[in-house]
Amino acid sequence: MRFIVLGTSEFTQKCTQVLLDAGVEVVALISLPQKERQLDSIDLKTFAEKHRISYCEFSDLSSLEANKTMSGFKPDYIFSSWPHLLKADTIGIPKHFVIGSHPGALPYNRGRHPLYWLFCLGFHETKISFFIVDEKVDNGAILSQIPFIIPQDADISRAFENMGRAACLGMSEVILKLRDPAFRPRSQDSAKANYWRKRTPHDVILDPRMSGQMIVRTVRSYAPPYPGAILLWKDSVLRVKQAKVDSLNYTRDEVQRMENGRICHQSENTLFMKSEDSLVKLDFTQTLPPELLSAKHIHPSTYYLSQGINIEIT
Numbered sequence: 001m002r003f004i005v006l007g008t009s010e011f012t013q014k015c016t017q018v019l020l021d022a023g024v025e026v027v028a029l030i031s032l033p034q035k036e037r038q039l040d041s042i043d044l045k046t047f048a049e050k051h052r053i054s055y056c057e058f059s060d061l062s063s064l065e066a067n068k069t070m071s072g073f074k075p076d077y078i079f080s081s082w083p084h085l086l087k088a089d090t091i092g093i094p095k096h097f098v099i100g101s102h103p104g105a106l107p108y109n110r111g112r113h114p115l116y117w118l119f120c121l122g123f124h125e126t127k128i129s130f131f132i133v134d135e136k137v138d139n140g141a142i143l144s145q146i147p148f149i150i151p152q153d154a155d156i157s158r159a160f161e162n163m164g165r166a167a168c169l170g171m172s173e174v175i176l177k178l179r180d181p182a183f184r185p186r187s188q189d190s191a192k193a194n195y196w197r198k199r200t201p202h203d204v205i206l207d208p209r210m211s212g213q214m215i216v217r218t219v220r221s222y223a224p225p226y227p228g229a230i231l232l233w234k235d236s237v238l239r240v241k242q243a244k245v246d247s248l249n250y251t252r253d254e255v256q257r258m259e260n261g262r263i264c265h266q267s268e269n270t271l272f273m274k275s276e277d278s279l280v281k282l283d284f285t286q287t288l289p290p291e292l293l294s295a296k297h298i299h300p301s302t303y304y305l306s307q308g309i310n311i312e313i314t
Contacts, residue, residue, distance in 0.1 A: 001178065004028045004073055004094070006061070007081035008041040014164050015079060015101070018171040020051060027073045028054040030061075038083050040160075040225045061090045077178070079171075080133060088135055098133035099143065099174065103163050106131060106145070107188040110138035111196035115159055116203075118150050119221035120214075125149055128166045130174050132185055137195065141185035143177060146170040155223035155242075204229040205301045208261035212245040212278035219243035219282075228285050232301045233292055239285040246281040248272050255279055261298040273298055 003026050005016045012031075019026050029048040031037070036059055048055035054073070058066040061082070070078075070093050078098040080086060091098050104114045105127040118126055127147045132140035148166035151158045177183040204222045206215050206229055219229045219240050228239035247255065248264055255278060258264070262274040269284050271292075 001025065001175075002027050002074065002076045004030065004070055004075040004078045005080075006030050006078060006086075008032050008037045008044070008083060009081060010040075010042050011101075011160075011164060011167060012081045013042065013044060013047050015081065015167055015171045016047070016051075016053075018168050019079070019175070022172065022175045024175060026051070026053050027075060028056060028070070030056045030058060030066075030070070032083070033057045033059055039227070062087045066090075067093070085135075085137065086133055091133055091135065097140075100131055100133040100138070100140065101167065101170075102129045102131070102138045103127075103148075104129060104138070105147075106138055106142060107190055107193040109196060110193050111198075113199040114196060115150075115156060115163070116199045116221045117196045119152075119156060119159070120203075120217050122152065122213075122217065123150050124152060128163055128170050130170050131188075139188065139190065139193075141187050143185055144170045144173040146173070152217070152220075155220040156226070157224060201230070206231045206240065206282075207300050208273060208298050209276055209300055212275040212280045215275055215280050215282075216243045216245060231282065231284075231298065232304045233289070233295075233298060234304060236289050236292070238288070240282050241285045242283040244281050245278045246272065247279055248281075250279060259297075261300070263296055263298060266293055266295075268293075271298075 001024050003019055003024055005012060005026055008031050016026055016029060029044055031044050045055050056069055060066060067089055075094045077096055078094045080098055080100050086098060102114065103126055104110065106129040125147055127145045129145045130143040132143065134140045146166040146169045148162040204218055206218060219242065222229045223241065228241050231238045231240055255274065258274040260274055260276055264272040264279060266288065268287050270281065272279050272281050
């Protein structure tokens with residue numbers, strides 16, 4: 001079997017290693033140019049050179065150059081963890097088909113940024129799904145599905161680790177199935193499908209009207225390798241690296257009588273804020289503005305945005 005691998009992440013590298021360990025011939029590894037890679041990307045060139053795999057970078061897989069290069073490798077299959085949808089010209093290159101992956105229990109939870117939504121919506125378990133790619137979103141027949149845990153007591157990096165282990169098991173299973181002439185992929189029931197939209201920076205802006213657990217889940221969903229959830233205060237964009245519900249020795253009755261956004265304590269990199277239903281301790285990646293160290297309230301983000309303040313949210 002001859003494989004081309006498309007991707008930019010540690011997940012891509014792990015799956016490629018499984019292919020190599022299974023004796024599969026990986027003829028090319030294709031990534032995006034560095035400036036176009038997403039936040040969770042890594043440099044795969046060194047890995048490719050170590051294993052004597054041809055390495056290429058393309059901004060557009062549908063370009064004439066990319067199409068000609070990939071076709072020249074004469075792959076039997078393409079494995080894709082590409083961060084963008086593939087078009088028909090790319091899907092048609094391999095002799096058999098393109099294999100895609102998605103950290104959702106397909107046909108459920110198709111679409112963009114699934115790990116983020118799984119965290120924020122409070123899921124405790126999902127599946128890594130390997131499937132045959134077609135021109136629709138996460139639509140093709142299933143090759144393998146392996147469950148893994150979404151730990152709600154840790155940040156998203158732990159979920160990435162769990163997903164990586166499940167992906168290695170799933171990719172090994174896929175190779176065994178491809179070598180079995182009797183294997184038939186299982187079609188998805190698209191009537192059961194739902195689609196998640198793309199996450200935007202505004203989805204990770206914290207609001208004191210959120211529940212404490214919602215704040216914690218949002219922070220954990222955007223922890224490293226992402227830059228951190230956002231708390232707005234006046235013209236400052238403050239990045240939160242950790243959050244937890246913490247009563248700070250106040251009684252439940254005392255907390256209940258506080259208005260949302262009340263600051264109970266703050267230090268150079270930390271503050272305790274009343275959320276919709278609890279006190280939340282927020283740890284920041286940067287030193288808090290001096291004026292915030294004596295402030296009494298955090299307003300909802302709409303308050304600061306409505307002041308006409310020029311805030312750049314990325």
